[in-house]
Amino acid sequence: MLGNGVVGILAESVNKWERRAPLTPSHCARLLHGGTGVSRIIVQPSTKRIHHDALYEEVGAEISQDLSQCGLILGIKQPKLEMILPDRAYAFFSHTHKAQKENMPLLDKILAERASLYDYELIVGDSGKRLLAFGKFAGRAGMIDFLRGLGQRFLSLGYSTPFLSLGSSYMYPSLAAAKAAVISVGEEIATQGLPLGICPLVFVFTGSGNVCSGAQEIFKLLPHTFVNPSNLPDLHRMDTDHSRHASKRVFQVYGCVVTAQDMVEPKDATKVFSKADYYSHPEHYNPTFHEKIAPYASVIVNCMYWEQRFPQLLSYKQMQNLTSQGCPLVGIADITCDIGGSIEFVNRPTSIDSPFFRYDPITNSYHDDMEGNGVICLAVDILPTEFAKEASQHFGNILSQFVINLASSTDITMLPAHLRRACIVHRGVLTSFYDYIPRMRSSDSEEASENSTNSVSNKRKYNILVSLSGHLFDKFLINEALDIIEAAGGSFHLVNCHVGQSAEAESFSELEVGADEKAVLNQIIDSLTAIANPTENDRFLDQDSSKISLKLGKVEENGIEKEPDLKNKSAVLIIGAGRVCQPAAEMLSSFGKPSSSQWYKTLLEDDFECLTDVEVIVGSLYLKDAEQIVEGIPNVSGIQLDVMDLVSLYKYISQVEVVISLLPPSCHVIVANACIELKKHLVTASYVDSSLSMLDDKAKHAGITILGEMGLDPGIDHMMAMKMINQAHERKGKIKSFTSYCGGLPSPEAANNPLAYKFSWNPAGAIRTGCNPATYKWSGETIHIDGDNLYDSATRLRLPELPAFALECLPNRDSLLYGDLYSITEASTIFRGTLRYEGMLI
Structure with a gap:
């Protein structure tokens, strides 16, 4: 049946609200009549699908419950097990590639029926971005639904607002109609205003992906002003003063987009926030969202990915403290539907027909109404289907291009790379990309044999806890990691696994890795470090998105834990934040300190004294430029530095061993004299002019090197x-x-x-x-x-x-x-x- 050119479309059966379709009638028409090789399309009848059966028939599709003649069968959500036919190819969101326990019966059924399975979530482009996703529609629908609930909540608190006229997203015939309704609400706010008692009305957005983009798209239809997180206290003070002396209405709402830097701070007060370091070592940071952001938020629109190793946005206790302090928080729109995740008290999903619950922090109780104390919470996990028509059109525009290949293919090797990578099972056999699944299932099984190499009870002589985070599953890096461990003769046990729920989300796995010899464990650590720091020849063009973060825990040898004492540190100061600064900082941060493999190899050999850790400081006349350069680079911090301020110049040069001057040539001599006096080495990319040449004897007498002409021209040409x-x-x-x-x-x-x-x-x-x-x-x-x-x-x-x-x-x-x-x-x-x-x- 595979590759016979006959396509089937499933009737969705998982959720009563699922009205989306993988292909609309217009897509079917183009496939059937556009010379694509698709000869027939058979659509299972459905009375709730957003497009009626008759519309499919009008374009030449057939309506039939029987899909046995179809070589390729498409759906949105996973079908019931009894609907899986032998020797067919299926495409839908299966949620099986991360070895999720609840979906393993579905995978076993597909394997048993010798079927093939393509997962939409795994169809990614060369940049590593998912090509088929509904994220923006989730953000749009979730924001509209919450604004409707906000109107109801304010009414129960004694305030009439324009939000009360809004309906839920599914109540509108189209996305355009829903947006028009929001615009109408915005016009009413702009002309009649909002009651002072609920102002300033501040919406705090977390996340930076498609979900957050969709939510902000709706928010921006209201009269609004975005404020920086640092200005939230001033905003509240200003509006409090206005409420005493100015008009009795407010004619706009406020938005605030927060990032990780606004949610945490380094435990070490001498350090500055580094995004890369935070993702690799979240344990080095304290949560601050509950202190710096939440006290000023009216609404938290949660669109970010979160995993357990990160600090929570709000815990039960933090929310209780905020409530006792008079926090203005009215509600949570958890569009990620991350149950028990970054917002601890959002501990249950809600439904489209009952999208809210009320949490009372004082009594730690949950309620299904809008009356009484507490905050309202939205956590619907199927939001995109509320805009079923537009979501289906968007999805089908992309999917229909893939159907042409999938419907006519009998040989998986002939498919484009992005479709090959999305094939979990081919003719009843797991493809090589996904052969880690049975290993993870075996490792995670409570019934693992004591003789299994993956059994917890069968520890090796040397064991280490390895934490991997990143796009582990959608880019097959978990497969590579497990191959490395087993190929070296080591063993692993899956201790913990949390999977991302969106295109932008990363996943996290903890593995206990064991070996009987130090050399074997060294080899495993070396190889894992290599995939955590990919070279230019890696599979994906977008290096950063395919890279994993690697964290190695304590080594346990015969039950004795060891950890190193990193005593020796060195530092480099780069002065100047022009375009050539960032590559220099990145290079120094990656080559300057020992790799994780070197670090743990030294640990196993009980030689802790030889390790060095290089820190990089970037100084610029403007602090903003320096901070922009260093963002996301580990072990690199930005400072404000004017080289004409000799006190500051000497202060920072005295803290480092090497200075790199990327300033205009006329400034080098100032820096060079300071380096000579403080006996610090200096490197520049500029030509060595007479002013620097005259310092040759002084530099030699100070025992330092002034190295000039170390750029491209001059430099590499030399x-x-x-x-x-x-x-x-x-x-x-x-x-x-x-x-x-x-x-x-x-x-x-x-x-x-x-x-x-x-x-x-x-x-x-x-x-x-x-x-x-x-x-x-x-x-x-x-x-x-x-x-x-x-x-x-x-x-x-x-x-x-x-x-x-x-x-x-x-x-x-x-x-x-x-x-x-x-x-x-x-x-x-x-x-x-x-x-x-x-x-x-x-």
Whole structure:
């Protein structure tokens, strides 16, 4: 049956509110009549589907309960087990690829029937982003539903508001109609205002993905102002003052988007928040949301991913304390429906027809009405179906492109990569991507044999707790991790597993890894560290999203726990926050400290003293620039630093071992003098001018190195030149001619301005190079070019390997200096040139 070109569409049976369809009638029409290879489409009858059966018949689809003639069968949610037919291909949201216990009977049924299974959640593009998702529709529907409930709640508290006229999302015939209703509410707020007793009405949004985007899309239809989290206290003070002296109505609502940085702070007061460090080591941070954000929030719209290793947004106790302090919080819209998750007291899901419950923190009790004390909570797990028509259209627009391949394919190897990766089972056999599932099921089984290598009771001599987080399942990194452990001869036991519930969400797994030899455990740790720090050749183009975070716990040897004492620390100060700063900071943070594998290898060998931990400080005249550069880079912090403020300059240089100056060349001498006095090394990318050269003796006397010309040009060209020259001299050769061409040419399609150039450094500095005089030697003749005539001296250059490139070359400063520096005084030609595209304006 596989690949016979006949497609079936299931009648949804899991939830009475599920009215979505994987393909709409219009999609069916294009598939049937567009020469796609789809010969028939058979639709199971449904009286609740958003599109009536007759509409499918009108475009040529057949209505039948019997899908036995279909090679490919599509649904939204998983079908009942008795609906799985043998030797067919199925596509739906199966929730099986993470070995979720509740869905293993479905997987077993598919395996037993020799069927194939494609999971929509696993269809991802090269960037690692899911291609089929309903996130924005969840955010839109959830926000509208909550605004309706907010109106009802305010009424029970004695306030009439425009929100009371809103209906639930499913009550509108279309998304456009629902938005029009919200706009109408917004117009009423703008003209009639809101009662002062409920103002300022502040909506706090958590998360940054499609769900949050959809929720904010609805919110922005109201008259609104977004405020920074740090301004929330001032907003409340301002509105309190206005309530005493100004009008009796407020004509807008307020929004505030919070990120992880607003929810936690480092336990170590000397540290600054690092997103990467927080995701890797959340235990190093204390929760602050309940202190800095929640006291000023009227509504919390929760759209973020959360897992148990992270601090909660609000716990039972925190909510009780906030209530006793008079917190204005009215309700929680938990659109993620993360039950018992980041908001602890949201401990039950709600339904579309009964979307709210009321939690009373004082009595720690739950109620189904809107009356009385406490906060109202929305936690509906099937929100996108409230906009079934638009959600189905959006989904089918993408899915229909995949159906063409799936309906006609009999050989999985012939499918595009994104569809191959989405195939969990093919003809009754788990595909190689998902062969970790039985291993995880076995590890998680309470009935694991004592003789099993994965049994808790059968510990190895050396054991370590390994925590992995990231896109473990949708990018198959868990499979890679388990392969590494078993291939090395180690064992594992699944201690804990929490799976992400959205396209942006990451997952978290804790594994107890064991080995009988230190060398084996070392090898496992080395290999796990390698996949946590992928190279340029990794599978996915989006390196950051395919990367995992790795945390290694204490090593236990024969029941004795060991942990290291990291005593030795070193630091680097980078001054200047231009475009070249961030790559330098990232490189230093990744290469400067020992890898996790080195760290634990040393731990096993009981040698703790040799470890070093490098910290990077980025200083800029403007603190905002420094903070923007360092965001998300571990072990890197940003500070405000003016090099003309010598007190601050000396203070920060004294705290580090090496200074990297990325400032304009005229500033280097100030930094260099400070480094000499404090005996700290200095590195710059700029040419070594006379002011720096004069400091040579002082630097040597201080025992430090001032290393200049360590960029691309000059820098990398120096090293490449010296490598070739040294090789020639070692073979007793002589250099007759030396020419070096360098330059930061943009890719041709990006050379789209009159200069045909893109500045990666100070534009003024780049232009000033065109005023520098130049001297070089060509065929024994010394040639000097005045700065005013430099551009006129440009000569055409063509590369045989790249004949289409129209380049020209300018002589670069004094090339004769390099005759001595490179030890090539015998050369009759010594020329260093800068390349640019021919015809540039300057």
